[in-house]
Amino acid sequence: MKILILGGTGAMGAPLARFLEPQNDVWVTSRKKRESQGNLHYLLGNARNLEFLNEILPIGWDAVVDFIVRSVDDYRSCIDLFLDNAKQYVYISSARVYAETDSRITEETPRLLDVSNDIHFLQTNEYSLAKARIEDLLVNDGRKNYTIIRPSITYNTYRLQLGVMEKEAWLYRAMKGRSIVFSEDMRDKLTTMTYGEDVAKGIASIIGKQETLGEVFHITNNNSLKWGDVLSIYKKSLEKALGHSINVFWTKTTTNLYLKNQEYQIKYCRYFDRTFDNSKIEAYENVSLFVEPEEGLSTCLGRFLMNPQFKPINWILEAVNDRVAHERTPLHEIPSLKLRIIYLCHRYNIGLFIKIIKKFNQFKKHNG
16 A cells, blocks of 8 residues: 555554555655655655645545644645545544543543533634544535544553653653652542654555544553552652652642643643553454553653663753642853743743732832
8 A cells, every 4th residue: 555644753653654665655744854765755745734734645546644743724725635546544532632531531532622611712713622523524425435543551662641741841850850740639649651662653554544534443452540650650760760769749739831822731631540441453453462551651751861862951941840749940051131030030930020010010000
């Protein structure tokens, strides 16, 4: 088969390309120049760009796997390109679309978009809602040559999540000798974390299967664990690798609520207990053979420590975590003067102090 993977260089896309390459002609879009080898070819370009998609899609594909995150409006402009030029179009959605439930999640579990009563939430295009709305565009289109995949939280060597935090918000602190700041309100919530390569195996298993067209599958580990257990796995692995103890500072609520754009991810995902029924994908891939999170998280963290690479740090969150943990980041660690000022303002709550002074002056002026 001739297969195109849009944005196929991440935690799921890169292993998917490797799994498909031996028996298929695989093409992967990338914004960085990469060397093709064997049956694996790279197309240099941005798969969010409609002009680029118009160049590569009309060639015609047996399957197109789409990892690109798009707005609902952007998706409307390219849905015809996907469905007209692929015998099977695989859309990577997210398990975050599911509403809260006390049972194991199946593909029929209600979605937040369909059952939420939170008017303000529904007026947004938050990630879980955008994914669900794009699913609806596919389902209501009339053509049935699509398959929807809903992964849960995936990890690999360079993506290691803790609650709502990426590694840049917790692992970076630990490696710099500061406390990991984590919250009691998330500690006992159940999460399902799946190794990216295992999700890729599940995706590969449905490609080219006629009976999977028009269907929805989630692909996750069978076993869930508490976020507090995830933290313990990380902490134990770090202490073994670094040779010293790692401190954890516990807060009542997550400091990430300080960042407004993370409110709904916390409220409508990380505060939910997530366990999954994988019987539907089991018809194609043996989920019981997926790597257990205790083993996978420890192994991936160990690999990361051999060649640590961090994306840019959010210095606002770093400042807030320092403030609550009564710690301080040395200014020479922060890469620019602008970021140092931002850090200091949030570390010492200077913005709040300025607001108080302004209100006090307004009060004095009004009252003579």
